[in-house]
Amino acid sequence: MRELSCDVAVIGAGTAGIAAHRAAREAGARAVLIEAGPGGTTCARVGCMPSKLLTVAGRAAHDARAAHRFGVRVPEVAVDGPAVLGHLRAERDRFVRHVFEGLEEWPADERLDGQARFLDGETLAVADHTRIRFRAAVIATGSSPSLPKPLEGLGPARVLTTDTLFGIADLPASLAVLGGGPVGIEIAQAMARLGVAVSLFDVGHELAGLTHPALTRAAVEIFGAEIDLHLGTEVMGAEPDGDGVRLSVRNPDGSQGSVRVERVLAAIGRPPNLEGLALEAAGLRLGEHGLPDFDARSLLCAGGPVFIAGDANALRPVLHEATRQGRIAGRNAAALAGSGAATAPEPWTALAMVFTQPGTASVGAPYDAQAEDARVTGAADFPDQGRARIEQRNRGGLRIWADRRSVLLGAEMIGPDVEHLAHLLAFAIQDGATAGRLRDRPYYHPTLEEGFETALAAITRGGAGTG
Template sequence: MREVRCDVAVIGAGTAGIAAHKAAREAGARAVLIEAGPGGTTCARVGCMPSKLLAVAGHAAHDARAAHRFGVRVPHVEIDGPAVLGRLRAERDRFVRLVFEGLEALPGEERLSGRARFLDGETLAVGDATRLRFRAAVVATGSSPSLPKPLEGLGTRVLTTDTVFEIPDLPASLAVLGGGPVGIEIAQAMARLGVAVSLFDVGHTLAGLSHPDLTRAAAEIFGAEIDLHLGTEVSGAEAEGDGVRLFFKGPDGAGSVRVERVLAAAGRPPNVTGLALGAAGLRLGEHGMPEFDARSLRCDGARVFIAGDANGLRPVLHEAARQGRIAGRNAAALAVSDAASAPEPWTALAMVFTRPGTAKVGASYDAEAGNARVTGAASFRDQGRARVEARNSGGLRIWADRRGVLLGAEMIGPDVEHLGHLLAFAIEDGLTAERLRDRPYYHPTLEEGFESALAEITRNCGAGG
């Protein structure tokens, strides 16, 4: 068996792993990147980029059908499913190719191919032919889609977020299991491309929203295009012809629906099975996950770090990359000393690229906060720019502490990806509602929608003082 030595071993060549490897190298460590395949990062291959490519096609079809609102008549909108998916894959493959080009530029001795497993706290087996001795390691093995038990045994009738973008044509009908960010993005895109979509979720919220006003708005908005079944459990499934019949139980009783395909979009658990983490001396908790510090990413005092989707904190790409950098730098430092930094987490920022879009920023909504928080509200229904563009739906909620210091927000509305960023920067800088309100807001822009929410917080903080 070939033996290789390094300072830092990075397991996984996705967003977090690539960032960790680069950070370790920049810190002067001899780092080795291990990839079991298929590679290309989750974002480029099966996540952010292909889902957005599907979404923009759906939005184009929707905009063409809705152009009559402006006196523009589009007599007929035709959806060419193979062409939609062909462009999606061509652009997706370009993004993946760019990732691979970056990896191929690495010296050969810094890359290993094969599935890694820990033999002890300083040794990895990579495949059957290589043993890698390390001083510190980073686990960045990503995640994989889960398949609900009722869908087992249905073969290609069931799609996952890893396979949905490989279908040759759009299905006539689709059931989406899961109303989180990925599920609702794909569900709306498919519906706008002419697919009859039913969405099932055991919860009562969509797109990760939690404020009651906004969850109701989301159900109303998305329910106009999608057959929603919230608070509903899919209890069984069986093949029927070339499709699937789903059986479900919900608030209105039991029922069933036949669809051509089913998309399982209810989550992506971390890829930690098979790593033999216990052999590295790690204390494992529920589902075989190691205990680790959420700031330094160090596992239970060992010389092992865990970053990206693998740690179950569900970071989106920008956070996964930052986690990789933190883990890589710390692993490099730990390879020669016992030092590890623990930077503060960034202000939380999550978005869903539906139309209207959604965003969550900073501290989550807390129904039990009571008088400790002050909330400001704004609606996009009558907001000037939103009405000009006939995108006047949804609203936002911003919360602050009793001093007016901004804590967090949720929103659903037009272009909220930009509003979300502005609020994230304001929260990161410790601004109060009053200070953020005293900024230049050009007219007419969607950013003016902040004004009423910030004014409400300012008034209520003053009244409470």
């Protein structure tokens, strides 16, 4: 077995791992990057980029069908499933190649292929070919889709995950989506707009990451117009039915039912890839589900000179957070390897969004019904908002909450182009702004941002117009 030594060993060549390796090298450390799988980042291969390509295709079909609202007649809209998926894969592969081009710039002796496992607190084995002595390590192994027990054993011909969905040759005639979170609702709407009969099942009653009651109701109404929603419904079993799948379900009222579909998509979450790492051998203190105890700011694990970043720590599994966490972990690992100390930067303002149409977003502190006495909430709704109505995208609304001094805390929203409103609010919260300070900015007419100003005005009036 080959013997190597380094300052920092980074396990995983995804978004967080690449950022950690680069940060460690920039800090002067000798770093080695280890990858057991295809690499190329989850986002580029099976996550945000291919899913957005599917979403854009669905939006194009939907907009063509709806053009009559403006007096524009499109005689026929035909969806070519193989062409949609072929374009998706071509663009997806381009994004992945771009990631690998960056890796190819690094020396070959800094990149190793194979499954890594800890032998002790300062040694890793990579497959059966290399043993690495390290001063500090970064776990950035990403995540993998979870498969519900009722779907186990049905095989990839019937059951899809986000890791396999984008490899299918053609669109299915019908699809059951299990999970109404960001991934599930985004793909469900895109598929429905591409002509697939979509049924979505979730044991909860919320969609797209929204939790504010008014916005949750709006989401159910909006998405329910395109998707057959089964909320509060549990999938109890699944079995082959011809070339499809028959799902057995328990409805909210306790009654039993069944649904037959051609394929099922499991979208109930992506747990961290920690199996096979032998974390106990490194002396790490493990918590629930085998996840190491770690400091959420420095990312240092309890029990050893090991950091954990990106989807592997399940803290905030989105790309911009993985990039920042990778940089923090890489810098801190380099510092620890050089007998320095790890730093603990303040976390960014939480920011999450879903690229449905209309989109949804959550910013900052989450909605908390128990905290209403300590908060002031401002509301704005889009049905009568000028720019939204002009574009016939006048659905949804937003809720912004602040403390009693009007310092902005957080928000949820569903509506047209809320990704841009969410960014503005995230910047303001990060800077500690008040509603009055943010309101005292130019809001051009007619823009969607005017709705944002409406909610801020409600906060400055002490919550008038909340809902």
